Amino acid sequence: MAAVTIRGLTKRYGDNTVVEGLDLDIADGEFLTLLGPSGCGKTTTLRCVAGLEKPDAGEISIDGRVVVSGRTFVPPEKRDAGMVFQSYALWPHMTVRSNVAYPLKMRRRPRAEITSAVLEALEMVGLDHLADRSVGALSGGQQQRVALARALVARPSLLLFDEPLSNLDAKLRASMRTELHAMHERVGTTSIYVTHDQIEALTLSDRIVVMQHGAIHQIGTPEEIYADPVDRFVADFVGFENFLTGIVVDVDTWTSVVKVDGFPTALLARSSKHRTFDPGDDVTLALRANNVTLTDFNAASAATSTSAGTDGIPATVTGVAYLGDQVEYQVKVGAHTLKSRMSSPVRWAEGDQVAVVLQQDSLLVVKES
Ligand SMILES: Nc1ncnc2c1ncn2[C@@H]1O[C@H](COP(=O)(O)OP(=O)(O)OP(=O)(O)O)[C@@H](O)[C@H]1O
Ligand SMILES: [Mg+2]
Structure with a gap:
């Protein structure tokens, strides 16, 4: 050996x-x-x-x-x-x-x-x-x-x-x-x-x-x-399909609060152990498609607060693909397109209003490559 x-x-x-x-x-x-x-x-x-x-x-x-x-x-x-x-x-x-x-x-x-x-x-x-x-x-x-x-x-x-x-x-x-x-x-x-x-x-x-x-x-x-x-390139290569660019507004040891243009509230993201970020830093958020969940849109429960949150973000379905045991949706939040993969059957169609839930702890702050 x-x-x-x-x-x-x-x-x-x-x-x-x-x-x-x-x-x-x-x-x-x-x-x-x-x-x-x-x-x-x-x-x-x-x-x-x-x-x-x-x-x-x-x-x-x-x-x-x-x-x-x-x-x-x-x-x-x-x-x-x-x-x-x-x-x-x-x-x-x-x-x-x-x-x-x-x-x-x-x-x-x-x-x-x-x-x-x-x-x-x-x-x-x-x-x-x-x-x-x-x-x-x-x-x-x-x-x-x-x-x-x-x-x-x-x-x-x-x-x-x-x-x-x-x-x-x-x-x-x-x-x-x-x-x-x-x-x-x-x-x-x-x-x-x-x-x-x-x-x-x-x-x-x-x-x-x-x-x-x-x-x-x-x-x-x-x-x-x-x-x-560590960075967007590696994240992309190992299957993260959603990337959002934003600005850090607050940090503590394990999380960062990041403001992304077009999102009604700032997003709570997990800080990587590889790096620290400071308020004001431009960062990229990476998120796997199976950590993006859709629910029925309900105006009353949609996020309206200005605090950090990853729940109930209003979105529009722009694409639906049936993959067998899973369904892949494309949704638009402001100018951003997100990909979501959920268990079948198909529940929404193109043009539907939905609420997007970004799974806690799955939103990761990475370095732009
Ligand atoms: N004998 C050669 N002469 C000239 N260029 C070469 C030669 N062998 C490789 N290259 C170039 O070197 C680069 C790296 O090639 P390499 O074969 O190491 O890539 P790779 O990571 O193994 O890619 P793949 O996944 O396609 O096999 C490529 O741009 C390739 O075109
Ligand atoms: Mg090779």
Whole structure:
């Protein structure tokens, strides 16, 4: 097993700097995910760790050994890392067994050792019964398991995954996710996992690194990233769909009172533990669609006070989408459009007057990215 240290990692393609001064420490046995939108530099970072790319600057150590720094460059085959790619990169005409045996053959291991190691790796991924089938005659999910077995067979101290599940259908992706998680619990190999799928990141990781434009926005446990995103970019990436800009009018330790143009009362929002805000600060409020609830509009109970409140804000329904077990509404409050998701059945139609309730504690003050 291995801890990985990345310092000042920088990679350019021509004028395009795709990773810039990235610092990261991955603990021995940790499952760490790089999460971010397409083009943010996830694969490039992973390939630098694997030795498939040479960085322009920076240093990487694996298990205390410097593998790249200045003129030092340890080639990929000497880094003791197993890789699993999105495209399985298997030989379709060879059998499952031969595909999995390949890394050990390259290392010229004795035949008996190869036979038992291959069987063990295939048992780990539940494919021992298909050892003699040709890879071309397997389903996508089975092929991805072969790729996983091949990455595991040499018992590497580091596993590198680049979107390994993205070619699978939704159901298979979910079951492979569970299996990968169970495998990591069992084997405990230090793993760096690249994805743009927040569910994968949340379910698999000990820690998540959220990246944009080759730089890190936030590093945290899945719970921290999900509940307490540092800024609008991270919030947006982990599923907050409503953003309101406003001005802080009052603060205490845990809450801020924020005035948003067009809302009849100021809003009570949870302050993030990452930052403090002062009265007068421009801030962004982030809110998940399932924390926005609609109720029937009742003029008498609609918020009229000038104190802070998140209840009964008058709104107009501007869109309704039936999603099966849930209904998604778009409502207008002043010039703002909010998205709400509630259990079905459909209760309101476009043009209806409703009252919006913003769930206590779910309105979060975040930094504008
Ligand atoms: N060999 C290359 N030559 C030139 N530009 C490259 C090369 N490889 C990657 N890039 C560019 O570097 C940037 C980062 O690419 P990278 O593959 O690391 O992104 P990513 O986060 O893995 O994205 P995705 O989620 O789409 O896989 C992109 O703008 C990409 O076009
Ligand atoms: Mg990529």
